[in-house]
Every structure is written in C-alpha cells, then in structure tokens.
Amino acid sequence: MDERDRLRRLAALDRRHLWHPFTPMDEWEREDPPLIVERAEGAWLIGVEGRRYLDGVSSLWVNLHGHRREEIDRAVRDQLGRVAHSTQLGMGHPAPIELAERLARIAPPGLTRVFYSDSGATAVEVALKMAFQYQIQRATARPEKRRFLALNLAYHGDTLGAVSAGGIDLFHQVFEPLLFSVLRAEAPYCLRCPRGASKPPCPVCSGEEAKAHILARAGELAAVIVEPMVQGAAGMIVQRPEFLRKIREACDAGDVLLIADEVATGFGRTGRMFACEHAGVAPDILCLAKGITGGYLPLAATLAAERIFDAFRGAPERDRTFFHGHSYTGNPLGCAAALASLDVFEKDRTLDALQPKIARLWRELGALRDLPHVAEARGLGFMAGIELVKEKAAKTPFDPALRMGRRVGLAARKRGLAIRPLGDVVVLMPPYCVTEDEIAWMVGVVRESIEEAAGTA
Ligand SMILES: Cc1ncc(COP(=O)(O)O)c(C=O)c1O
Structure with missing residues (x-):
C-alpha cells in the first residue's frame, strides 16, 4: 500500500471511529485529507x-x-527497561521522588510538596480540592472559606471543577447546571476593555479592581485561581505584572490561598521558567502539566506550600487524608521524561x-x-x-x-x-x-x- 492509500485508509477509519476533542466533527469529516x-x-x-x-x-x-530529542527518548527507553508503571498509593518510585525534589528546587519559593496527577485539568482539580480541605483542617479552621474566585475568560481544563472555575461561555455554559458557582473578577482584555477605557491602565488591568473584589469577599474565599501573566485559551490575553502582584497582595491581606495555573505558561513558555517570576510573585499552590515532560507523556503536578500539607497531617482515624488520586499518578515514564527535560534546560541553557x-x-x-x-x-x-x-x-x-x-x-x-x-x-x-x-x-x-x-x- 503506498503512502496515499495508507492516508486514505486511516482517514476513513478515523471518520468511522474517532471522536476528536474540541472538534466540530461534521467539519472534521469534510477535511480532505486530514x-x-x-x-x-x-x-x-x-x-x-x-x-x-x-x-x-x-x-x-x-x-x-x-x-x-535524544536525551528524552533515551530516558524514557531506559525507564521502560526497568518498569513502565508502579503505583504511588502506598509505595514509591525513584523517578517521581527525584522529580519532586527538582520541581521544588526550581519552583517559586515556598512550594515544597508535590502531588502528581496526569493532565492540566487534574492538576487544577487537585488544587481546588486541596485548597477547600485546607480551610477546613488548618490549625484555626475556617470552614466558611469555601468559595473560589476566578477570572472572566479563564480556562483551567475540562473536568467539572476546572470547568466551574472556567469562564469561556462557548466551552463552559452548556455545563452550567453541573457546576459550582465561582466569584468572578474581570480579565484585563485591554483590546476590548471591560470598563471601556481607551488606553491602559484602568482599574481592571492595574489589578485594583480584582484586589478590591478579593478583599471584599475574603471571608468566604478559600482561594483565588489565575493563569498568571497570560490567559492562554482566552486568546493570549496578557496581564501587567502589577495585576498579579495586586492579586497576591489581596490574598495575603485576606488570608486567601493563591492558586497559579501554570499548565500553559510553565517551563519557559513565557521566557521565564514560570510566568509568576515576571511579577516576582509566589503562589501557595502551583499547577503544572503540558510542558512538564517536554511534551512526551501525560503527567501533571500540583505543588503546595508546606503549611498546606501540614493541615493534612494527623492520625489516620481523624480522616485528614487527602482522598484524591489516579491510577497513573506519578507515572515513572512521564517522570523520567520530565527529569530528562529539566536536564536539557540546564545543558542547553x-x-x-x-x-x-x-x-x-x-x-x-x-x-x-x-x-x-x-x-x-x-x-x-x-x-x-x-x-x-x-x-x-x-x-x-x-x-x-x-x-x-x-x-x-x-x-x-x-x-x-x-x-x-x-x-x-x-x-x-x-x-x-x-x-x-x-x-x-x-x-x-x-x-x-x-x-x-x-x-x-
Ligand atoms: C491554563 C490551563 N490550565 C489547564 C489546562 C488543561 O490542561 P489539560 O488539557 O492537560 O487537561 C489548559 C489547557 O490548555 C490550560 O491552558
């Protein structure tokens, strides 16, 4: 079978059996050749x-x-020669351990604990649940702090918690009845300024408005979640560094956790290792996925500050455990690829x-x-x-x-x-x-x- 016949055959099978993500399938079926x-x-x-x-x-x-990339290919092959997968539930594995130490070392200051999952959405899901349970279990319990604040036009993935935090009507509105309600701050979409300002800065893009909003509702907020510096899926909407700084200030003043979703921006995409660095801001929880493995395998990590982790300590019968996990959490192949990708960052500068x-x-x-x-x-x-x-x-x-x-x-x-x-x-x-x-x-x-x-x- 020549290459064209093979393409035709595969395209026909694809049209018959596949359902592609984020794809109007009638339109896809007309694509010739795909x-x-x-x-x-x-x-x-x-x-x-x-x-x-x-x-x-x-x-x-x-x-x-x-x-x-040779080094990453080799790392995955080497790992495959040892074991493809073993669980993180009740046992460990060298690759996720080594990677956790490396991530804690390069992440913004204070993020010492690494919880693995397998996609950007799950990294966010973990962050939301962690923040919620933290407020209940922290030394001075604040169970009334149970809500989240997210930006308009936010995108955090497609599981239901992540969709609840999301703010893109086209993707999210149909699921409205399934979602929990989230407080909203305006996104700094200066091309179409939500306050009608003809040029920046206005209270939205300066972060003043978000800051005031967070402070006004701090008593009921578990966390604020943001895509720092760039709201990618919204169409690459860029924040001024002070926007993020104001949000950090408000979270500090209001005793609210800050979750930075760096699924898209992390690992150098914005020119710094993490986008938070542009603003000199460290979040309390950091969500990583996408580029973590250099684009090789599905792996994600949610990093948390030690004080958050501490709230989950205690005797097992006190039920303070974080009951969340996935079959492939901390997959060694993915972690091996991630370690090799971080080596490449160092070797190639x-x-x-x-x-x-x-x-x-x-x-x-x-x-x-x-x-x-x-x-x-x-x-x-x-x-x-x-x-x-x-x-x-x-x-x-x-x-x-x-x-x-x-x-x-x-x-x-x-x-x-x-x-x-x-x-x-x-x-x-x-x-x-x-x-x-x-x-x-x-x-x-x-x-x-x-x-x-x-x-x-
Ligand atoms: C900021 C952000 N968070 C979360 C996600 C979801 O990641 P995944 O598709 O791996 O679930 C994305 C995907 O584009 C994203 O841009």
Whole structure:
C-alpha cells in the first residue's frame, strides 16, 4: 500500500471511529485529507504521506525542546527497561521522588510538596480540592472559606471543577447546571476593555479592581485561581505584572490561598521558567502539566506550600487524608521524561538560548500589525496570539460562521505550517528549538494565510 492509500485508509477509519476533542466533527469529516502525523523530528511533524509541517503550536502547547530529542527518548527507553508503571498509593518510585525534589528546587519559593496527577485539568482539580480541605483542617479552621474566585475568560481544563472555575461561555455554559458557582473578577482584555477605557491602565488591568473584589469577599474565599501573566485559551490575553502582584497582595491581606495555573505558561513558555517570576510573585499552590515532560507523556503536578500539607497531617482515624488520586499518578515514564527535560534546560541553557528567538518572533509579528484584518498581535515570550477582525477601526469581529481562524489554519497547512487557532485568534507557540529562520518563515506563512483567508491577497 503506498503512502496515499495508507492516508486514505486511516482517514476513513478515523471518520468511522474517532471522536476528536474540541472538534466540530461534521467539519472534521469534510477535511480532505486530514493531517495524520506519522513521526516527527525537532520542530517538524511528518504526515503519513511524507509531508513536513512546522509544529507551530508545539502539539497543543506541550512540546519544548523538539520532538525525538535524544536525551528524552533515551530516558524514557531506559525507564521502560526497568518498569513502565508502579503505583504511588502506598509505595514509591525513584523517578517521581527525584522529580519532586527538582520541581521544588526550581519552583517559586515556598512550594515544597508535590502531588502528581496526569493532565492540566487534574492538576487544577487537585488544587481546588486541596485548597477547600485546607480551610477546613488548618490549625484555626475556617470552614466558611469555601468559595473560589476566578477570572472572566479563564480556562483551567475540562473536568467539572476546572470547568466551574472556567469562564469561556462557548466551552463552559452548556455545563452550567453541573457546576459550582465561582466569584468572578474581570480579565484585563485591554483590546476590548471591560470598563471601556481607551488606553491602559484602568482599574481592571492595574489589578485594583480584582484586589478590591478579593478583599471584599475574603471571608468566604478559600482561594483565588489565575493563569498568571497570560490567559492562554482566552486568546493570549496578557496581564501587567502589577495585576498579579495586586492579586497576591489581596490574598495575603485576606488570608486567601493563591492558586497559579501554570499548565500553559510553565517551563519557559513565557521566557521565564514560570510566568509568576515576571511579577516576582509566589503562589501557595502551583499547577503544572503540558510542558512538564517536554511534551512526551501525560503527567501533571500540583505543588503546595508546606503549611498546606501540614493541615493534612494527623492520625489516620481523624480522616485528614487527602482522598484524591489516579491510577497513573506519578507515572515513572512521564517522570523520567520530565527529569530528562529539566536536564536539557540546564545543558542547553534553554532559557538563555530562547531570548533572541523571542525577540525575533516579536520583531516579525510587529510587521503583521499593519494588516487590515489584524486587530492585535499580543502575547509574552513564545506565546503569541494574533486577533483577526472584520473591521479594524471598530474592532468588529468576523461572523463566527466564517470560521476565519480555521481558514487561516488550513491555508497555513497547505504551506507546511501546522497551527490551531482559538476562534479568530491565530496562535503561534513553536517548540523552543525552532531557528530564527524558521520563525521568520512561520510568521511569513501566517501573513500569507491571513491574506488568503480574508481575501485580501
Ligand atoms: C491554563 C490551563 N490550565 C489547564 C489546562 C488543561 O490542561 P489539560 O488539557 O492537560 O487537561 C489548559 C489547557 O490548555 C490550560 O491552558
């Protein structure tokens, strides 16, 4: 069977049996041919038909150092030669132990305890439950502090706790009857300022409004949960560092835990190891997933301050245990990949090597701002979002039925760039191993694809 026949066969089987996440399946079934990835090298994906595509969103924001990175491949193979999985319930394993020590060492100060799970959503679920139970069991019990405050347009994953904290109507509204109610603060979406300010700062993006809101409701709040510095799934909405600092101040003053969801921003994505570092803020609980394994395997970690852990100590019959866990919690293969990824950070001085590439990305993106349908190119580090609009001056969105973001994605695919938009925000989040030439080429492809999709070519 030649490569084209194989692609046709796989596509037919996919259409018959698969249900893809976040995918309108009728539209997917019409995609001809779909991209089916056979293998990958560095920043490039290779389809079963043999074509190469630059992995412009790092396989949905997870890949860091590139695909088939020798050291990570080897670490997983070596681990496989010992054991693929053994449970964390009632026993240990070297890889998760070593990784916990490494994570505690590189995390913002004070986060000494590591609780493993297997996806960003579960890392968040763990954080919410931990914060809730902490308030009940802490030395001076505060069981009335049982609510959460999250930002508008937040995205924390797709399990029900994470969806409750989420604030993107398109994804979350249908599940409303299943969710617990969460207090909300405005997101600093300056392009469409929720307070109508014509230029920043306003009380929203300065963090003053969120601070006042947290302080006013502190008596009932267990925790505030935020995606620090960048609200990714909302379309790369960037915060000013003082926004995060004000939230930290309010949490301190109000005796409220701060949960930082760095599932998307962690492990160098914003140019620092963790996004909280841009604001000099340390959360009480930190959620990590996606890039933790360098994009190899599903693994997540929720890091907590020692005083939170202490509230769960006590004789077993006192029922202070944290009753949460998953079959594959702390999977050794994932932990081995994560340790190897952290070694690569040290060996390659990845964060230093990334800085000129970040500068190049933003120089190239600067040139897109003149396009008639680009309202804004925004982001931080290697997280970029290009918001498309029908009318630039009035910031009028395209009719959603036009699927403009998706059209741009398909036009880019034809040119050898694999990207996935968020609505009409074109997202670029390449692996850190891309070269400056590849960055320039990628942004050039995006320009052509926007022009083609919007019919201005
Ligand atoms: C900030 C944030 N939290 C949580 C998640 C959910 O992660 P996962 O898809 O691994 O469950 C995501 C995914 O995009 C995310 O961006």
